[in-house]
Amino acid sequence: MKFHYNICPRNCYDTCSIISTTRNGVLISVEGNPKQEYTVGKLCPKALDDVKKVYSPQRIRYPMRQRGRYSGFWERISWDEALDQIAAKILNLKEHYGTSLPLALNKYSGNFGVLHNAIEGLFTGIGATTRAAGSPCWSAGIDAQTLDFGTFFCSDPLDMANSKLIWLWGVNPAWTAVHQMPIIFDAIDRGAKVVCFDTHFSATAARAHQYIQVRPGTDGLLALGFAKVLLEENLIDSNLSSYTLGHEEFLHYLEAEISLDNCSDITGIAVSTIRELALEYGQTHPACIWAGFGLQRYTNGGQTLRAIDALGALAGHLGEQGGGVQYAQFETWRFSGAIQNPPHPINQTERLANINRFSEEALNYTDPPVKMLWISGRNPLSQDGNLQQWKKLISQLDLIVVSDLFHTKSSEAADLFLPVTTHYEHWDLNSSYWHYWVGANEPAILPVGESRSDLQIAWDVSSRLNTLKPGSCTFPTSGNEKETLLRELGPQMLDILGLKNPEEILNGPVRAKFPSTTWENRSFTTPSGHYEFFSSQAATAHLPPLPIFVPPLNPSLDAPLRLMTPHHHSTINSQVYAIEAHSTDFILHLAPEVAQRYDLVVGDRAQIWNKSGQLEVVIQPQSGISKDVVIIFQEHVKATSPLNCLIGTPLTDMGQLTLGGRGFALNETFVNLRKL
Amino acid sequence: MGDWEWPLIIFTVFGQIAIGIILMLWWLNRNRDLESNLFRQGVYVSGGLLIVALLASLFHLGHPEAAYRALAHLGSSWLSREILLFLLTFLAWIYLFWQSRQQKSSRVHGSVATTITTAQTAVGEQLIENRSLGLGITSVLGLLGIVSSAMIYVMPRVPAWNNVGPVLFFLLTTVLLGALCTLVLGRKLLQTAQKKRLLQASLGCTILSLLVYVIYASMLSISIEGSASLNFLLSSPLFWVRALLGWFAPLFLLVSMLKNSQVNKTNLILTVTLLAALGEVLGRALFYLSAIGIQITALF
Amino acid sequence: MVKQLGFVLDVNRCLGCGACAKACQNRNQLAPSLGWRQIRKVETISKDHIQRFYLSTACNHCGNPECLRVCPSGAYAKRRDGIVLHLSEKCTSCKSCVTSCPFGAPQINPQTNKASKCQFCYERLDRGMLPFCVQACPTGALELKELRDIPAGNQLLRLTAPVPSLRLTRPSVFYKPPSATRV
Structure with a gap:
């Protein structure tokens, strides 16, 4: 029996440190690493299925070619054939158009391991290409916190155990960050009160002391309402002038524009409750807000986050041990970036298409058009909005390459399928966007079938390109995965981790040497060095300089219900764990009153539809859901039409500043409902 | 909700008819005047039913080949007791079967002879006495077996069964169908x-x-x-x-x-x-x- | 009995995430249709409170096991530490235990066509390790306890059914009293 360090590379808060066990080269079990203080020896139920997933019969083990898109006629081919076809197409397009811009890459978070950036490196090595830019996830919140604090940086999640009052706002850690729950429970055991704000009574709400049902998209106004109470009750931090900018303007805005009655009408929360909660928040120290990603998937998402930040600042909770407004962080990701930056001309500029409107923007490019698409670590045809545009884009492409573990909705449209390795089969380096631990992932077993790591694939494509046309790609043509990994730990990262040399990372995960509480000395990285209630950066970007309330989109008569599609505990977006278990029906959760309004009872079949598409659902009334929404959790459903057929491409207000593209306002989707 | 338990339906109903017939024969023979043909027919039919019942019961087991192990827990398991009692009932039935053969051969012998000696009468009386004893033993064992069958279902898990109901139902089936089947045989x-x-x-x-x-x-x-x-x-x-x-x-x-x-x-x-x-x-x-x-x- | 090992579940720490059931299923390599550990959601709604909690249950290793009483082939045994074991080699698959266990713990294993149930990972316990379910619980809600060590006057609850006269089997599983969320 042998043991290996692995790290779960999913787009997930927890990024668990795993110890895998192999016997005779076969992976037999996975357990949490007890030495990593956030994972503490535990894994979530999804990762517990990893062994099954690695050896799943459905896993694609060989390169495959599809005879006709959507035909399902896949034939096994050799890596040589696959690489030849890819390299020839790249060179052919480059020659025909005189530029490599017709090559497009759409990659995101299927595997967040740093070595997966090899695919970006490969594209950079080829020349200027078309890229999906930005993020479908956290963009608006990131920009909001960057405007307010200078960057987005959260405290060590273990710091939450010191809190006396925890507000879980638009976040459902019981399903999406299970390792945070014992920390919250520890705080409860020490006397902390937990309040959960959401649109539906979530598994997290069930473990909280109090649940506040907020009308979707009005959280920003609620935060401003709380701030107004703080102002009225004189619960404002007296030192504000020493570390914030523009608080007078903000207080003036509260005074002039925010009325509690109006706030109550719009948010759906009684004035007395608003007062009670605000007093609690203003009087309890330390008090912590965890603002989830769900909050900011609206056209006003950035403003909402800025309002919540402002509430935290006003009450003096910023920099407080066990306090603060926690969102996410990227400070432990300061890798050298060597892998995605092979030698390339300084003036090489990529054509950046917003990842959330990729198909539309790619179709708009005509000079030259996009002709080849590589999809890696993504499943846009099950996650993106505006599928009609995607269909159009697909029909204009000469070659679509998908690299993945399993067939997906997106691979249905692919010409080539490249089988990739799981994190049990390759070297990698992983950070979390929540906790402070960084670690190396070692291969525990040999690649299953003929699967190859993204890094290996990038080397192989570069090698083939250079064989066919020497000098056509500056990305390395071969190498050593472990050494490539070590090169990512440059001086800055070694300093953050307190390591003398990169090899030390191989001894197990390391916690970044940041203090546990962010902004403890209340010196911020904004242009002014203060917390900015008033942000001139925002003004420059044509955004309101103050955190104000901007209403979300309103439902229309043809589509009166807001559709929410939050994460399910069994999946991460379209990533499925227990592959064999699936349902064939989408379950529509809704308030009993709404069900009654549409004459629906539990188990009824119904249809939801809007301009984009239609979907058959099974009705599940449930208490605690806002009457303004219907919810379909992103479960694995084997149905002919995918959930995203209902989704357009509304964008958030922010995201451009930090990520180069505004975020996906997924929660601004509206549908109509009828009984079938 | 339960299932269609065919092996159990056949086992319990057939077994109860078989024992019911023997019980009725015992009762009819209380004055030692049971018609020999009826006795023989009754024994044959009840035996046939009993064999079918016992075979059916095997099909309820996932591992019929290991049925012998089910006798291992007489201390607390009504199922063990049921199996034991039904096996004993079957042994008692074999004795009845042997009796019915005896009777036949003695009668053949007797029909040839024109005069009946006192010794022969004595042998005949002994036979009738044994027959009565056999019927009694078989009935008692069978009834105990049926009560054990019923007791299997008396358990807290199933409120519908956790009462005197199963015992009464099983005994009533025994007497009802026993009486009617005996009536058919002795019509x-x-x-x-x-x-x-x-x-x-x-x-x-x-x-x-x-x-x-x-x-x-x-x-x-x-x-x-x-x-x-x-x-x-x-x-x-x-x-x-x-x-x-x-x-x-x-x-x-x-x-x-x-x-x-x-x-x-x-x-x-x-x-x-x-x-x-x-x-x-x-x-x-x-x-x-x-x-x-x-x-x-x-x-x- | 020298000891009585049992499970204690803090329902206020249980997320209903199913890691315990997953770990049991995967590590014991159970057939997909088998679930030795099950999770049930219990929800009570009142005007200003919602109480939602989860009952993670496996074999309760009862003090007075019904399976052991009814099994005709002696395929159940109670160890000195209170663990109720199913001995597959003695099982004739008569299903008595399956129909009589008030908790539905024994299930027919489709691979062996015999009864099967949670064995408390006794081989792991004998080596000083925790059962897979307890080890996997991410919040520490599910614990293994020597029940005789739990002080008297504790506020722990037992499972019951809404049948007043039910003679229960003294399950060796306790629950902390569930709290409710104010809404």
Whole structure:
């Protein structure tokens, strides 16, 4: 029996440190690493299925070619054939158009391991290409916190155990960050009160002391309402002038524009409750807000986050041990970036298409058009909005390459399928966007079938390109995965981790040497060095300089219900764990009153539809859901039409500043409902 | 909700008919005057039924080849006790079978002889005495076996069963079908008075069965799971077929036969037996189908 | 009995995430249709409170096991530490235990066509390790306890059914009293 360090590379808060066990080269079990203080020896139920997933019969083990898109006629081919076809197409397009811009890459978070950036490196090595830019996830919140604090940086999640009052706002850690729950429970055991704000009574709400049902998209106004109470009750931090900018303007805005009655009408929360909660928040120290990603998937998402930040600042909770407004962080990701930056001309500029409107923007490019698409670590045809545009884009492409573990909705449209390795089969380096631990992932077993790591694939494509046309790609043509990994730990990262040399990372995960509480000395990285209630950066970007309330989109008569599609505990977006278990029906959760309004009872079949598409659902009334929404959790459903057929491409207000593209306002989707 | 437990339905109903017949023969022989042909036929038919029942019971086991192991826990398992008692009943039946062969050979011998010696009479009396003993032992073992069968179902998990119901149902089936089947076998050999007594016994059992069921149903309605069982029963067409075939039709026929002195009408005897048997089989199927286990969801 | 090992579940720490059931299923390599550990959601709604909690239950290793009483082939045994074991080699698959266990713990394993149930990972316990379910619980809600060590006057609850006269089998599983969320 042998043991290996692995790290779960999913787009997930927890990024668990795993110890895998192999016997005779076969992976037999996975357990949490007890030495990593956030994972503490535990894994979530999804990762517990990893062994099954690695050896799943459905896993694609060989390169495959599809005879006709959507035909399902896949034939096994050799890596040589696959690489030849890819390299020839790249060179052919480059020659025909005189530029490599017709090559497009759409990659995101299927595997967040740093070595997966090899695919970006490969594209950079080829020349200027078309890229999906930005993020479908956290963009608006990131920009909001960057405007307010200078960057987005959260405290060590273990710091939450010191809190006396925890507000879980638009976040459902019981399903999406299970390792945070014992920390919250520890705080409860020490006397902390937990309040959960959401649109539906979530598994997290069930473990909280109090649940506040907020009308979707009005959280920003609620935060401003709380701030107004703080102002009225004189619960404002007296030192504000020493570390914030523009608080007078903000207080003036509260005074002039925010009325509690109006706030109550719009948010759906009684004035007395608003007062009670605000007093609690203003009087309890330390008090912590965890603002989830769900909050900011609206056209006003950035403003909402800025309002919540402002509430935290006003009450003096910023920099407080066990306090603060926690969102996410990227400070432990300061890798050298060597892998995605092979030698390339300084003036090489990529054509950046917003990842959330990729198909539309790619179709708009005509000079030259996009002709080849590589999809890696993504499943846009099950996650993106505006599928009609995607269909159009697909029909204009000469070659679509998908690299993945399993067939997906997106691979249905692919010409080539490249089988990739799981994190049990390759070297990698992983950070979390929540906790402070960084670690190396070692291969525990040999690649299953003929699967190859993204890094290996990038080397192989570069090698083939250079064989066919020497000098056509500056990305390395071969190498050593472990050494490539070590090169990512440059001086800055070694300093953050307190390591003398990169090899030390191989001894197990390391916690970044940041203090546990962010902004403890209340010196911020904004242009002014203060917390900015008033942000001139925002003004420059044509955004309101103050955190104000901007209403979300309103439902229309043809589509009166807001559709929410939050994460399910069994999946991460379209990533499925227990592959064999699936349902064939989408379950529509809704308030009993709404069900009654549409004459629906539990188990009824119904249809939801809007301009984009239609979907058959099974009705599940449930208490605690806002009457303004219907919810379909992103479960694995084997149905002919995918959930995203209902989704357009509304964008958030922010995201451009930090990520180069505004975020996906997924929660601004509206549908109509009828009984079938 | 339970399943269609065919092996168990056949085992319990057939086994109960077999023991019921032997019980009736024992009762008919209380004055040592049981007709030898009826004795022989009764033993053969009950034996056949018993063998079918025992074979059917094996099919209930996932591992019939390991059935012998099921005798290992007599201390607390009613199933172990049931199996033991049924095996003993079967052994007792083999003794009866041997008896019926003895009787036959002695009678053949006797028919050839023109005079019967006192020694021969003594041997004959001994035979009749042994026959009575055999019937008694078989009946008692069989009845104990049936009670054990019923006790298997008396358990807290299933409120519908956790009462005296199963024992009464099983015993009533035994007497009812035992009496009717004996009547069918003895339709030409029994005296009118005997037939009348058997019909009266059947009528008594049918009335009792109906009464017990009403009490049972009212007991069921107390618990949630019991009510669920009851709802299932009352809404199942099968239950009403069972009620018609097994209770109301036999009740009507038996009363009219006894009232109108039609006890010798073979057709009526056959009809009422068939109806009652069908009713009991359906009743037994429903017994298994309506089993609803408690749902433990609360804390205390 | 020298000891009585049992499970204690803090329902206020249980997320209903199913890691315990997953770990049991995967690590014991159970057939997909088998679930030795099950999770049930219990929800009570009142005007200003919602109480939602989860009952993670496996075999309760009862003080007075019904399976052991009814099994005709002696395929159940109670160890000195209170663990109720199913001995597969003695099982004739008569299903008595399956129908009589008030908690539905024994299930027929489709691969062996015999009864099967949670064995408390006794081989792991004998080596000083925790059962897979307890080890996997991410919040520490599910614990293994020597029940005789739990002080008297504790506020722990037992499972019951809404049948007043039910003679229960003294399950060796306790629950902390569930709290409710104010809404």
